[in-house]
Amino acid sequence: MRFEFASSEKRSVLRAVFEEGDGTEGQRAEGAGRTIIYSGEDIEFDYGVTAVHPDLLGLLCLIIFYPFVGERVVFPVPVSPRLEEAFRNPNFRRQLSFDNVDSGIEAYSGSRMALAFGGGIDSSAVRTMFPEAYVVHEAHWRDGRLVPAGTHGVVHSMGLDRGRVVATNQRYVSEPGGWHGWTCSLATALLLATDHDFGIILMGTPLGGTLLKAGTGYFDRFRARGWHGVTGNFWQSAFNAVGIPVFSPVCGASAFLTMGLSLDLIRAGEVFYCTEQGGQACLQCPKCCRRDIIRAVVEPGHRPHWAPYDNRAVHNYLSQDPQSQGHLFSYARPRVGGLPRFIRARLKGLQQIRSDWPMRVHAGTFDFCDDRWRPAISERVLEHLDPMGPEEIAELETWNGARQARGLGAGRFARMLRRDS
Ligand SMILES: [Zn+2]
Incomplete structure (x- = not known):
């Protein structure tokens, strides 16, 4: 698959050119891997980039198009070996060969926090604890029309220096609609990262989604780091590998705690x-x-x-x-x-x-955070939440x-x- 990327003042377009071995039918990159059919539409964003680091652009291509790539990938511009290495993780079902890799590309790094903001209770909890994080919310175009959502108004009212709504059709370019994988929820923050100097992308996935298999049983994500990489999830680890780590500050906290943290915003009518x-x-x-x-x-x-x-x-x-x-x-x-x-x-x-334990945070989950950000983030979360004790962890x-x-x-x-x- 060959990718093309173009950006003007107010618009960015990502195009996938299919080659032999690629297919418009793929499996959603998560869960039961439901079959999805790509419509062939270009991916459009109503944001024009000034700069985008090659590895971040390469990662953006892959989080959206991974289900349809055969073997070979040609990026819009050469990427670094760090991205290639991240996708050698055997958890990726297919091993891709990257055509244009340049070992001279400097590693990406940034200094500000971003929040991939869905607008619900969990990401609002992160917003409460990290008011300095730049809020990025994805608005969806479906069949050329904007899908209405209350969160648009919430983020618009913050002003462009604190948050931004980015509209894109990426969620609805295949049938049935929906993001191709959970990392697609990070796509808009990834697109803005270089321009806004984002150094980490925060998200709001609570304990049920990290250590509890959607609340059905314990998942030892600490042990899973052995084969998933530092974050305990191979896709998430790919972000860390190219210098834009991803972390959910509430990944050790249940939905009771995220609810408690969001109550003021709920009462203000800012949570959907x-x-x-x-x-x-x-x-x-x-x-x-x-x-x-x-x-x-x-x-x-x-x-x-x-x-x-x-x-x-x-x-x-x-x-x-x-x-x-x-x-x-x-x-x-x-x-x-x-x-x-x-x-x-x-x-x-x-x-x-x-x-x-459902009313306390599992402080061990801060290990899933990138080293450079861990001290500041754990300290902040523990100002808001009490940690679980050993007996509570044992019961969890x-x-x-x-x-x-x-x-x-x-x-x-x-x-x-x-x-x-
Ligand atoms: Zn309802």
């Missing part, structure tokens, strides 16, 4: 986590239900209107086995007064949590979101759920 009701939270979907349960734990005065959650989608969501984000529900169940019976009953059989490590029938047969368990709901 569900947009089903004309851009606002619908207060009846599983996501809204989870958010209300989480908020009821950290804000005892919060009295959600539970009745609209008594619907099929929520019941199905709360009957998963293993239960996604199960640790949050386990912890909340005995601690939220007034949780209705139809929710309590669904959460039966989840492993109990006796200590308060045994967390399992599988349903425990406790001697009940599956049929009897199902009947119990039906009776209770």
Whole structure:
């Protein structure tokens, strides 16, 4: 695959020229690897770059087009051996050969923090702790039209010296739509990095996404560094390798803690986590239900209107086995007064949590951060959050979101759920 890149005052365009061996059908670079079909559209951004370091541009090409690359890659300008080395990590399913590599290219480095800002609770928690981070929010073009989102107004109102909305079609250039991998959420920050002197990209992925396999069981990411590289994730490690490390300051903190940190911004109407009701939270979907349960734990005065959650989608969501984000529900169940019976009953059989690890940060996760940034970032986070103790960490490590029938047969368990709901 050969890449071309052009930038004018207000626009940047990235084009992939397909060659023999490349294919417009690929696998999404994460999760179950769903099949996606590339439309052939150029990737456009409504931001014109003044400068972009060759390795950052090369990485941008790969995070967007990796699912469709065959073997050979030719970048718009030569890249350094650091990028090539990062993609030799055997976790990448295909080993690519880079055509234009120049060992004389100096390593990228920058001095400012950026925040890849989604606008939801977790990235708002990072925004609260790191107000100095330059906020970059991706707006999406779909079929030539801007997809409306409340976060656009939030970031516009910050002013261009503190944050910027960058519109692009990258999320919808394949069918079915969606980013090709989680690192695509970093693409706009990567594009702006050289111009803005970004030295690190912060993001808001909480504990459930780093050590808990979406809350279904413990994942030893510390051990995974042995084959994933310093960050415990091979894609994330590729960013570190080219001098623009990526780190989530809340990767050791549960969604209870990110909720607590975001409360002021939520009350100010600056947080958007569900947009089903004309851009606002619908207060009846599983996501809204989870958010209300989480908020009821950290804000005892919060009295959600539970009745609209008594619907099929929520019941199905709360009957998963293993239960996604199960640790949050386990912890909340005995601690939220007034949780209705139809929710309590669904959460039966989840492993109990006796200590308060969901309310503390796992300080070991700062090891996933680049050395140069670690002291300042860990110090800041620990000004806001208390660290887990050894016993809390031990309980976290045994967390399992599988349903425990406790001697009940599956049929009897199902009947119990039906009776209770
Ligand atoms: Zn909703």
